[in-house]
Amino acid sequence: MNRITKLLHKQAYKRIKDSNHILLATHEKPDGDALSSISVMIELLENLNKAYTAFCIDEPPVQFDFLPHIEKIKTNKDKIDISQYDLFISLDCGSLSRTGLHEEINNSSQKPFIIEFDHHLKIEDIADIEIRDSAAASTTEILYDFLQFNKISINKNIANCILTGILTDTAFFLYPSTRDKTISIASEMLEKGARFPQIIENTWRNKSLGAMQVWGKALSNIYLNKKYGLAFSVLTKKDIEQSRATEEELEGIAGFMSNLEGVKAILLLREELDGKIKGSLRTSRPDIDVSLLARALGGGGHKKASGFKIKGKLTKEDNVWKVVDN
Numbered sequence: 001m002n003r004i005t006k007l008l009h010k011q012a013y014k015r016i017k018d019s020n021h022i023l024l025a026t027h028e029k030p031d032g033d034a035l036s037s038i039s040v041m042i043e044l045l046e047n048l049n050k051a052y053t054a055f056c057i058d059e060p061p062v063q064f065d066f067l068p069h070i071e072k073i074k075t076n077k078d079k080i081d082i083s084q085y086d087l088f089i090s091l092d093c094g095s096l097s098r099t100g101l102h103e104e105i106n107n108s109s110q111k112p113f114i115i116e117f118d119h120h121l122k123i124e125d126i127a128d129i130e131i132r133d134s135a136a137a138s139t140t141e142i143l144y145d146f147l148q149f150n151k152i153s154i155n156k157n158i159a160n161c162i163l164t165g166i167l168t169d170t171a172f173f174l175y176p177s178t179r180d181k182t183i184s185i186a187s188e189m190l191e192k193g194a195r196f197p198q199i200i201e202n203t204w205r206n207k208s209l210g211a212m213q214v215w216g217k218a219l220s221n222i223y224l225n226k227k228y229g230l231a232f233s234v235l236t237k238k239d240i241e242q243s244r245a246t247e248e249e250l251e252g253i254a255g256f257m258s259n260l261e262g263v264k265a266i267l268l269l270r271e272e273l274d275g276k277i278k279g280s281l282r283t284s285r286p287d288i289d290v291s292l293l294a295r296a297l298g299g300g301g302h303k304k305a306s307g308f309k310i311k312g313k314l315t316k317e318d319n320v321w322k323v324v325d326n
């Protein structure tokens, strides 16, 4: 870790201590890392006796109810007046638009100071203090550095959150984003009281029947494009509605597909409720950067795991899936 990063972590902590009213936000359709990151910050702000609001535009999936402070996350943005806050902390977002608060922040007469903690590849310059490490396996891994540099002790709650972020974002150390440091932080979190069986039980086990069936559907729909070494699959709105699987349950499918042997990358296209199609790209090959394709399609993410959204719907013609206008 270089000196500049260490300095940024210290500046961020000073800013937090000097602020009076703090707005925390994480990304839409929050995953384990997003919610764990916001929980770590809530724990810290409560210990500092700070007034804060924690916000996520979508309701946290119920399987994360085991994380501390989850019930304190607000999802109604009508109640949020940006000008009331002197500090805005964005966690695990990739871009400001993923908080759902970008218009409010950009149009606010009094823009708050912005601190960003993130491990996605950079898309935009929004933060006054930007702590980005695209080599980190999770945003909670970056928050671990933040706590270390600022000599903030890690209690059981924080240890549980940091480990949850790491485990869910790496699919339990399976994804290539896992590095030596990831494993060593995870091991330290276990020593500090993180409850591994509880995390596994809530995030990996406990899959609903619908989730199993929709995974099966996606897996049986896999097509291979031998020319490009790409495997892809589709899930239609109907498939998803019938399964009643949660967002989090659908999230793991693309990662699992990347276990397919002999392909360079995989693409999962699925229809969302709002007339858009979400594309998830994954690769386990060290020489492939799928984020280039995601970016070309207006998305972003990581080299090994990225995504995009396009308008349209999926139709099957002559046994070939196509994206067509709504």
Ligand SMILES: [Mn+2]
Residues within 6 Å of the ligand: 033, 034, 092, 119, 137, 138, 139, 169
């Ligand atoms: Mn993350």
